[in-house]
Amino acid sequence: MDPGAALALSGLTVLVPAGEHRPFYPSPGQETVQVATFAMDATPVTHAEVLAFVRDQPQWQRGRVKRLFADERYLSSWAGPTDLGTLDPLAPATELSWHAARAFCQAQGGDLPTVHQWEHAADATADAPTGARQDPATLSLILDWYGRGDTPPGPVAQGAPNLHGLYDTHGLIWEWTLDFNSLLIASDAREGGDQDRMRFCGAGAISAIDPADYASFMRFAFRSSLKADSTTRDLGFRCAYPLSP
């Protein structure tokens, strides 16, 4: 482990160049979407950064946060509202709700990345802007990760970055996206009796572009299980920033 890398890289942002993105679940008649150039945190946001944030904005401290904005597990691994206890300050911050993650990013002048932005950025391999989704090495990274069992995530930036200079896009934590629940809109209208929805028997496999892309399935399944107040031990985030204000 190299805490120096974590220290040097957390808080840095990198540029993600514009590109055509092929969504895993495309819209009808629209196989690709155009993603404009944007900036993004090089690593997931760390405990240390969130600590500074909640000191600055106490309404996001454990115990003070509105119940509407975060469930009971919010920052529950911390020793106190402003005390990390034994947590590694350079490990990714988890147990934050979507509301809290957003507030953090907005305080930095950014926001959470959209699903398209995140997926586009994370589809880069070490040397190409796309292809991680078809890359057996990326898949095995993810499978290894869940296979490691009940261990909290270690410090950020311990592996190699992808082409854009992004670390830990796969295999350390899950990450929040701005429109994580865009896939769930239909569930609010469940009584509508939409016959087409039944085509998703088979657990989403029918409409996905690549039924063998298990890593994407897992990511999309994970996102769709969340609500905006959800916090889980393996869910963190990083921020995205528009290029011109």
Added chain:
Amino acid sequence: MLPSPRIFLSVVLLSACQGEPASPEGADPAKSVVSKGSSGADQGPPQGEPVRAILTQAPAVPPPTGRNAPAKVIVELEVREVVKPISEGVDYTFWTFGGDVPGSFIRIRQGDTVEFHLQNHPSSKMPHNIDLHAVTGPGGGAASSFTAPGHESQFTFKALNAGLYVYHCATAPVGMHVANGMYGLILVEPPEGLPPVDREYYVMQGDFYTVGKYREKGLQPFDMQKAIEENATYVVFNGAEGALVGDKALQANVGETVRLYIGNGGPNLVSSFHVIGEIFDKVYYEGGSKTQENVQTTLVPAGGSAIVEYKVEAPGTYVLVDHSLFRAFNKGALGMMKVDGGDALEIYSGKEVDSVYLADKAEPGAGQAVAQASAELAQGSVTLASQVAAGQALYAGTCSTCHQADGKGLEGIFPPLAGSDFLNADPLRAAGIVLTGLNGPVTVNGKEYNSVMPPMSQLNDDEVANILTYVYSQWGNQGHVVTADQVAKVRASAAMPQGAAH
């Protein structure tokens, strides 16, 4: 480029069928329309105080509900992602309902209203849900129970149909959740209950796909490609090789009637479930209401079940297998039931006649060599050459299928006899192994084997002596001569298992 199947919707959902109209509180089970053929499906509203379902881990089965009216039953099932051995020295990250594979056994009565709580442990990395085949309704509960790590979902259903049903996780990628062990059984008793039996057990088969090959040690990750190719690394009962072997074998006594609740989680393979040495008196095939009698092997579909019943008549060890036999011998699909009690010789005699039958494995003229050795022995003494010649023929007919004609065995499966330190250390122990078999870990030339050698109790004392003398004379072994007298002593002191040879 990727293949691009037709796209149906702009909005995508990830757990199984999402058209479910129920909200947890909104369901009114009493109003359910009975559209099924099952007799008296809707038994009316639940009566009495709600009861908490007793959940058990395989091979245990909860006691009969003993109720003659429908009740409200509360089921709390916790999903956990746990690392456990799938074979000796091989670990795997299982995703479980209740901490074990298969998931906890749930037992309810037809007409019961079930309030189901699915809890996903905070340490889980994945969201999970449950699709119970006992549920009538879209997705079998899957959409209503989709649960993020550290959360709990609740939904309610009415059990309209009696039968033995599989439940499983239906979160995308669903095959992977099932391949990691997310399945179990729920028994919906008919209103009159099932006929009483002496023993009930829960056995569920599943296929597993690991990056490392069969029995390769260490923590083995899931191999997606092997799963897609349906090329299983392990096929096991109750979540691990050996889960029903040795002191974990199922138990019964002579004269008892045994009922097995058999499930098959898959995700891919269909099971040809068979108990070596038993005939199922009764099979509720596919876990339904009709029974078939006198069945040797019953097919258990992936995502399906069967209930089998049989009376055990003779003592001994009965081996449970998937009769797709390479799964039993090379992938782990093997369990045991130990039946205790007095001999029942009128039903199973044990060995009555013993004559040499060497069939095609034996060398031409083999019978002659064996006869020569016996004749010499009958005269009082046998020469080493005759012993070796007879032993060679018998070895070819009896041992070579496993230990190979050159005595080198098969790495990881059958230990070598050629140059075996274990063999050479103790000729009397070797005789004991031939007579009573060998079960459990053994280290041969520094490599561990953990398997089962069946007893070869059909061999006479002089045959065992000749085989071993031959083996000791070959392949760099240490030349011990084993006599029939020595074998007889070993046989006298060894407890001979009954009926174990198939």
